[in-house]
Amino acid sequence: MDRRDGACGRQHVFLVPEYLKDASKKMKNGLMFVKLVNPCSGEGAIYLFNMCLPQLFEIKVFKEKHHSWFINESVQSGGLLHFATPMDPLFLLLHYLMKAGKEGKFQPIDQVVMDDVFPNCILLLKLPELEKLLRHVTEEKEIDKKKYYKYSKEKTLKWLEKKVHQTVAALKTNNVNVGARVQSTAFFFGDQASTDKEEDYIRYAHGLISDYIPKELSDDLSKYLKLPAPPASVPNPPSKVAAQRQQKNK
Amino acid sequence: MESSDEESVDRRRVHLRPFTLRSPAPVTLHLLPCEVPVSRPAPVGRFFTPAIRQGPYGLEASFRGRSLRGEEVAVPPGLVGYVMTEEQGEVSVGKQDFSEGSEEDHELEEQEVMESPETLERDFDRFIGATASFSSFTLWGLETIPGPDSKVRGALTWPSLAAAIHAQVPED
Numbered sequence: 001m002d003r004r005d006g007a008c009g010r011q012h013v014f015l016v017p018e019y020l021k022d023a024s025k026k027m028k029n030g031l032m033f034v035k036l037v038n039p040c041s042g043e044g045a046i047y048l049f050n051m052c053l054p055q056l057f058e059i060k061v062f063k064e065k066h067h068s069w070f071i072n073e074s075v076q077s078g079g080l081l082h083f084a085t086p087m088d089p090l091f092l093l094l095h096y097l098m099k100a101g102k103e104g105k106f107q108p109i110d111q112v113v114m115d116d117v118f119p120n121c122i123l124l125l126k127l128p129e130l131e132k133l134l135r136h137v138t139e140e141k142e143i144d145k146k147k148y149y150k151y152s153k154e155k156t157l158k159w160l161e162k163k164v165h166q167t168v169a170a171l172k173t174n175n176v177n178v179g180a181r182v183q184s185t186a187f188f189f190g191d192q193a194s195t196d197k198e199e200d201y202i203r204y205a206h207g208l209i210s211d212y213i214p215k216e217l218s219d220d221l222s223k224y225l226k227l228p229a230p231p232a233s234v235p236n237p238p239s240k241v242a243a244q245r246q247q248k249n250k
Numbered sequence: 251m252e253s254s255d256e257e258s259v260d261r262r263r264v265h266l267r268p269f270t271l272r273s274p275a276p277v278t279l280h281l282l283p284c285e286v287p288v289s290r291p292a293p294v295g296r297f298f299t300p301a302i303r304q305g306p307y308g309l310e311a312s313f314r315g316r317s318l319r320g321e322e323v324a325v326p327p328g329l330v331g332y333v334m335t336e337e338q339g340e341v342s343v344g345k346q347d348f349s350e351g352s353e354e355d356h357e358l359e360e361q362e363v364m365e366s367p368e369t370l371e372r373d374f375d376r377f378i379g380a381t382a383s384f385s386s387f388t389l390w391g392l393e394t395i396p397g398p399d400s401k402v403r404g405a406l407t408w409p410s411l412a413a414a415i416h417a418q419v420p421e422d
Contacts, residue, residue, distance in 0.1 A: 010289060011381070012334045013279065015409070021330055024268035030370060033264040033378070044260060051370060058412070062405040070280035071333055072382070075292040079281055081405065085412035119261050135421065162419035170414030174407055208415055 011076045013069060016084040027052045034120040039095040040211050048084050054126050058087035089124055090133045091212040101151025106141050109149055157224045167205035178204040203227055263375045270379035277333055277382030283392045308395050320390035326406055331384040337377040
């Protein structure tokens with residue numbers, strides 16, 4: 001949260017999923033904003049946890065220069081718009097699994113997800129179907145009914161490839177412009193541009209997902225998807241801009 | 251990761267009071283194309299709202315002598331808008347403080363945290379609540395309505411993209 005002005009009652013404008021409103025009817029508490037690691041940068045970021053479902057939400061902040069809110073009979077500087085959107089917790093678990101994976105041995109998950117800087121990471125262990133999630137990115141072993149996990153780069157790349165494809169599908173249904181090149185080639189060459197276009201979608205989706213994984217894994221994924229080196233000026237995907245702004249805002 | 255710096259440890263949680271989400275009063279929101287550097291009460295209903303007119307190209311208003319053009323923008327489907335305000339002053343509802351105690355105790359307490367939602371709140375935590383809700387806001391531009399390429403409108407498409415990025419993928 002931005003604590004820049006000490007003035008009383010700073011107002012935050014939020015957009016949250018509608019079902020949180022329904023869920024709130026049944027709960028007394030258990031909704032909370034916590035600081036956890038940003039799996040891309042390794043720095044801190046704010047997330048919203050719903051301990052009753054349980055579910056993790058990412059908080060992104062829209063911030064553009066020269067904006068302010070009128071909120072009823074008040075003015076709120078900054079013009080910030082916060083989004084709370086469901087987040088796949090596996091991106092955060094992956095951050096810890098990759099760190100632990102450098103030792104190359106099988107470990108219980110509660111020994112992997114430990115963090116002196118962001119101790120609230122233990123909340124991740126409370127998530128339902130944790131074992132099912134981990135299967136996407138780890139090798140597992142069971143000894144005396146206790147599960148041990150080891151990061152698997154091969155499985156992780158397969159998992160990320162599926163993520164890229166489902167993101168491509170969403171980019172298409174939402175008619176997101178994935179690059180100036182798409183429009184111009186489509187304009188000049190009509191349908192012939194379709195193969196180029198697919199590649200642009202994949203590159204754009206790769207860019208979006210790279211916001212949730214470390215740089216080294218992003219590079220590996222790029223090779224795995226057989227993406228050629230990007231052209232000189234690739235416009236930043238919208239979420240990238242938002243994320244950078246969010247960091248600057250801290 | 252640097253973890254040597256004790257100051258950087260962030261255990262704090264900001265609890266969102268669920269009951270405040272149930273039926274907060276509707277709020278009128280305007281997103282202005284200029285920075286007002288301070289946040290404070292303002293007589294919006296006396297100076298700004300009465301000057302809003304329906305013109306041929308959308309809403310018209312003025313602020314500090316400059317002409318504004320605007321349009322009502324709906325919150326994307328599946329989402330609800332809230333204005334949230336942090337509760338002021340020291341709130342003492344905490345059950346335990348984890349900052350002291352041996353490593354073993356520590357683990358035990360963390361266990362309790364996981365088990366009971368009641369112990370999720372600690373002394374040093376803060377609280378936030380929704381004070382109002384909205385399903386649309388008025389987006390203003392200087393002299394013209396912000397176009398389809400404007401960053402605000404782009405940001406409003408984020409939740410649908412995020413849903414695809416974070417949806418679970420099928421297992422092999």
